[in-house]
Amino acid sequence: MTINIIPHPFDPLSAAEIEQAISIVKKAHGNDLFFNIVSLQEPRKAEMTAWLQAPETAPRPKRVAEVVVIAQDGKVFDGLVDLTSGTITKWDLLDGEQPIITMEELQLVEHVVRTDPKVIEQCVISGIDPKDMDKVYCDPWTIGYDKRFGSKKRYQQALMYYRPDIDDCQYQYPLDFCPIYDAEQKKIVHIDIPEVRRPLSRVPPVNYHPAGVEKKGGYRTDLKPIYITQPEGVSFKMTGRWMEWQNWKFHIGFNYREGIVFNNITFNDHGVERPIFYRLSLAEMVVPYGNPEHPHQRKHALDQGEYGAGYMTNSLSLGCDCKGAIHYLDADFPTRAGGVRTIKNAICIHEEDNGILFKHSDFRDDSVIVTRARKLIIQQIFTAANYEYAVAWIFHQDGTIQPEVKLTGILNTYSMDPDEDTKGWGTQVYPGVNAHNHQHLFCLRIDANVDGPKNTVFVNDAVPSDAPVGSPENPYGNAFYCKRTKLVTPAQAKTDYDGSTSRSWEIANTNKLHPYSKKPVSYKLVSREVPGLLPKPGSLVWKRAPFARHAVWVTKYRDDQLYPAGRHVPQTSGEKPVGIDAWLSEPGVADENIDNEDIVLWHTFGLTHFPAPEDFPVMPAEPITLLLRPRNFFENNPVMDVPFSYCRVPSQVRDGVPGWDKYRLVDRISKLAFDEGKEDGEKKEKEVNGCKGGCCGK
Amino acid sequence: MTINIIPHPFDPLSAAEIEQAISIVKKAHGNDLFFNIVSLQEPRKAEMTAWLQAPETAPRPKRVAEVVVIAQDGKVFDGLVDLTSGTITKWDLLDGEQPIITMEELQLVEHVVRTDPKVIEQCVISGIDPKDMDKVYCDPWTIGYDKRFGSKKRYQQALMYYRPDIDDCQYQYPLDFCPIYDAEQKKIVHIDIPEVRRPLSRVPPVNYHPAGVEKKGGYRTDLKPIYITQPEGVSFKMTGRWMEWQNWKFHIGFNYREGIVFNNITFNDHGVERPIFYRLSLAEMVVPYGNPEHPHQRKHALDQGEYGAGYMTNSLSLGCDCKGAIHYLDADFPTRAGGVRTIKNAICIHEEDNGILFKHSDFRDDSVIVTRARKLIIQQIFTAANYEYAVAWIFHQDGTIQPEVKLTGILNTYSMDPDEDTKGWGTQVYPGVNAHNHQHLFCLRIDANVDGPKNTVFVNDAVPSDAPVGSPENPYGNAFYCKRTKLVTPAQAKTDYDGSTSRSWEIANTNKLHPYSKKPVSYKLVSREVPGLLPKPGSLVWKRAPFARHAVWVTKYRDDQLYPAGRHVPQTSGEKPVGIDAWLSEPGVADENIDNEDIVLWHTFGLTHFPAPEDFPVMPAEPITLLLRPRNFFENNPVMDVPFSYCRVPSQVRDGVPGWDKYRLVDRISKLAFDEGKEDGEKKEKEVNGCKGGCCGK
Ligand SMILES: [Co+2]
Ligand SMILES: [Co+2]
Structure with a gap:
């Protein structure tokens, strides 16, 4: 390097x-x-x-x-x-626009809350000893938008919790009131208090730390280590922030807001560096909660615009967050006071074996080829108060890019009385703990450059032939095809997912047809976790997070149109259109041509989360993923030149000779799980039989 | 063992x-x-x-x-x-029922085809020298159903190909006619010949074997090996065919038809072995092709019922098909003549690291826990003529079971003239090679036993509140909930996927409510690759593969109701109901009670495949997956006792002491990708900084 x-x-x-x-x-x-x-x-x-x-x-x-x-x-x-x-x-x-909230701003709120007399008064009502205010915690959240406070001044809402012991998890002891913090005055200016009060839960804690696990019977002892090593080094090369790996080349950026940003992604196709995407990132997200009762409607964090996936990113640890041979990149950010802070190891980069890349055996002659796959993973993990998001960008050898988000961390919780009816808006995940329904919706921004800057998006639907069963065109009723609909204006391009047609979207370069298929070269967006925004049209979330109204939007490229909920997100009211809604509201824009233009595709994906007790007190990671796949882009399979693990061609079978030895990338380190040598000769036999045609090369 | x-x-x-x-x-x-x-x-x-x-x-x-x-x-x-x-x-x-077709039966057809004078005549018309009949190949397929031949006698159709050289790929040189083989007479009894003939392609081959790759510029040389080792052994234990791993216990069976079968899957929940599934398998599949022109409608292999995922399974190789520390199980089958053949290494079993299991950092005090995940993979790969299917059953520590199918191998192809119009029914993937549209649909059979034999299935839809935005019940419009619909009869239980509500299905035991959530203990089926059958209602495929008509069916358990397209699948006409359709046609069955009964859930998932040139001459593996997840099943997160990689609690941060050392499962083998030692002191500093709070333990 x-x-x-x-x-x-x-x-x-x-x-x-x-x-x-x-x-x-x-x-x-x-x-x-x-x-x-x-x-x-x-x-x-x-x-x-x-x-x-x-x-x-x-x-x-x-x-x-x-x-x-x-x-x-x-x-x-x-x-x-x-x-x-x-x-x-x-x-x-700026007039009435609030910039992103920094971690340093957030850190202040808890200190203010603990000494505010009105907050202390509410804590006492909840059953807390006023001497125990150091056991009171708050997660300062963006206020979202609350019309009583508007956008002119800077506010946060303080979601209140309690820890009986410093090492307990505060999300298990939510308090039922919500102070409003004025960031300029550094004061609590209001407290939202429910009509019916819920006293602090006195249920014993469930903890995921070692002392807690010890109490529940201790740790399992049957996990043996797995080691991943690359004694000859990694297969990727970095020059500054330019990555080269398996024909891929791209620049890895990082900013306060989107975190990882890729620029100028190209694929070397037999010596030609073919552009694919000019820029690729997660541009925004929103986590709307589904409880309609005031003030829970304010819980709909647009975490990237309001706090920043870069600002909140974790410093990653070798052997813990990352396993194998790892390359890290750091991130530099300003401090609030005007210094610089460095997040070491903000990005981790590594390769993984990915099972079988391709395989075929010919049943008639037992000729066979098997080639293993490799993937490159570029990852960050950010903590948004209670949740963590592990964002991995997975590059495959075959030209596929696979963004993946894993959700872990802790549920946002609210207090409930024993046997209180959650009315379907949440789940009691632990006694006294109500975890509200919510969605995690992410907006992938794809600045397309598929074999050049002029691209066109098509919607692809798998549909049966219109011709009835028994008709001359469809005698047996089996006819089906891919119905392609060209998206020609941003207004028409606002499209939703259709599970019944396995809908996908195709970013095509209609100027370049594939020599065999005669179809335009393209990248296909294959995304199946596309729940759609559950807050209704006209709702606060719908207005503030316009990108989430549709699975796909397509706009003509314009500099600085990066953030689909707007550049300054905190406290937007949604009364005026923001972000992508504002851009399309400009005269003529919604109806401008996006066919064969420099375009950006915005894709909202994610999941709807109805909490369950399994998610508490800390959530096992849940993955969401999608694919960007080359279709009609390469002349043929672009990974035939990946060294195979084993290949024996028909003539070698016929001639009774072993498979190809040259070019093999053979793994002689893999071994049988159990030492079966005790039974005489069995071990040796097993190994031989494990190697059809001498495959394993031992 | x-x-x-x-x-x-x-x-x-x-x-x-x-x-x-x-x-x-x-x-x-x-x-x-x-x-x-x-x-x-x-x-x-x-x-x-x-x-x-x-x-x-x-x-x-x-x-x-x-x-x-x-x-x-x-x-x-x-x-x-x-x-x-x-x-x-x-x-x-049996009367008019044909049993499964064995590989040995299939092997015979090619020999017959090569010597049949009428076939030779057709080959000559195609442009083949009659002396080159050894270069003519055929994939003998089930005839599906062809009313001209019926079901009484045993037939196969011979899909015809040519190899200019023994090591070329025959799928690149399809012939345009299709002989019909009578298995009893061992004779060709008919040839389907198109009206307009397509001569044999003379286009030079594209080959994925080393000689072919050499011609295209040779192999890439930049892949460095990755090794996966378990020096202390694996974490699973096998007693006979009983697997124990991370609280899971189950029996691993294998049969000619379904391949891997799991029985009596239980999870040890703090000392209690809780049943989950009595039996789990892929029970059937169908691959309908979408070209309506005769005789392509016959291409809709029900590969498991017609050939058997066990009979077609590969003998797997250490270091090639399988990487790491592997345990194999063999499979024994009869030969046609009445002997026994053994497929060595029919099943491979191994563990993999699976990234982060859970993580949380507290932003206010930098306390942190990070725990890595492990998964157990039980896998087979079978070859169905041109295609290979790698079927992996992935068990997660948190109680999730993840069936995964990877598709690779070679497209089924048909001949086309240069610039012939494929009419949308296929794609020219190489000059003269038309790969028809098709679907791969799999039927997962779940014999449920969720905390006992009496279970109930619910459909879960994520939906907005009915109350309009601004109404007292939904003032901000954000209300949403999980709408649950109980399935009470098999007729009502025939349900389809709904992408717009992120539909899932819940297999619940309504006799056992979770102590906190008060919801029934359950396993949730989360499946997003659910394309629906594209052949129309009333079509041949729709009749022969009834399971594929709906994403989910629920039936009351009955012995021997294992195969949802019927027990003997070849040449069923579909005129009489077969399989699940037949079972539900029995008087009273469609309307019998399935609420709180011993039930079986049948789930059809898969993908629609519109071929592209990237899939040729061999397909990079494409995965399809789904999840069976415990919800309201465990008291809380069931993996808190997995040894963490790093944990530092708030009191340790406060006291300035390192994190917990006891119980850690730390990986001291991971290392930085690049030797940065050249720059003085940097390497050391990097490592220290890579270890927030001394995390990596180096
Ligand atoms: Co969530
Ligand atoms: Co396919």
């Missing part, structure tokens, strides 16, 4: 660049600023594309920092700093 | 038992018999359950062999042999 002195235009701002931007802003606007965002403004696409195509002759895109600050008086400024010239090129005062 | 001398009643017939059954039958009915089936008749459930509950006192279920033979005159007998008493207890002559 070499360290680039000059950052690549796609690189995140370095610590030095963050410091430089902050210093320029402080010089111009004083030291008393809170820095919410200091992040790369990605190069304008036209400039960047020109430079990528001719780096020797085209102008190198400038390094520009987006800077968002909150002044002492609560005023918010959104600016741009040109790091090349050292000048501020934009400095806008 | 100990070898049981007395087979367990669930064990497949041993080689000795197969020999015994054959010998008894030969003694009674002569030597001139072809043995199509000699397989365990599984114990009657009532007897077996009684014995499992009291093996000391209840009578041990007898060993009974199902035997199906074809006599020299084509007569088919379906019998039972009591191996304990050595007597034939049933010997029925």
